[in-house]
Amino acid sequence: MTQSQSESGADAPPIHGKRERLRFTDFRFRRATDGRCSAEVELEWIEGHKVRGTASGQSSATVDLRVAAEAGLRAIESFSDGGLAFELIGVKSIRVFDANVVIVSIANRHDGPQKLLGSCLVEDDPVRGAVIAVLNATNRVLGNFIATR
Numbered sequence: 682m683t684q685s686q687s688e689s690g691a692d693a694p695p696i697h698g699k700r701e702r703l704r705f706t707d708f709r710f711r712r713a714t715d716g717r718c719s720a721e722v723e724l725e726w727i728e729g730h731k732v733r734g735t736a737s738g739q740s741s742a743t744v745d746l747r748v749a750a751e752a753g754l755r756a757i758e759s760f761s762d763g764g765l766a767f768e769l770i771g772v773k774s775i776r777v778f779d780a781n782v783v784i785v786s787i788a789n790r791h792d793g794p795q796k797l798l799g800s801c802l803v804e805d806d807p808v809r810g811a812v813i814a815v816l817n818a819t820n821r822v823l824g825n826f827i828a829t830r
Contacts (some may be wrong), residue, residue: 688815705816710808712740722812734759744809746772750785753815765826766790774807783810787818
C-alpha cells in the first residue's frame with residue numbers, strides 16, 4: 682500500500698480565528714478497473730486553510746477501509762507539519778446490536794507508544810466511516826496539538 686500527502690502550508694492563524702478542531706470537508710474514494718482503489722481526505726482548520734491526505738492500495742472490502750483510514754491519518758499529519766505521526770494498526774467493520782460499526786486502532790508514534798481507538802456507527806458508507814473513526818480516535822491528541830499552536 683502506498684501513501685502520499687499534499688503540502689499543508691499550515692501557518693498559525695490569528696488567535697481569534699482559531700478552531701479547536703479540524704473540520705472534515707471532503708472525501709473521495711475511487712475504485713479503478715485494474716482492481717486498485719484510492720482515497721483522498723480533505724480537512725479544514727480555518728476558512729480557506731485546507732489540508733489533504735491520500736492513500737491507495739489493491740481494492741477489497743478490508744483494504745478499502747484501510748486505504749480510507751490511512752488517507753485520514755495522512756491529512757492529519759500534513760496539518761501538523763510533522764508534529765504528529767501515526768501508524769494504523771488495524772481497521773475493522775463489525776456488526777453490533779443490529780448496527781454496523783467501523784473501529785480503528787492507531788499508534789501515536791510521536792509521543793512514545795500510545796494506542797488510540799476510535800469508532801463510527803455507519804449505515805450506508807463504511808469506507809467514509811473509517812475516516813470518521815480515525816478522526817474520533819485522534820481527537821484528543823489533535824486537540825492538544827491545536828491548543829499549543
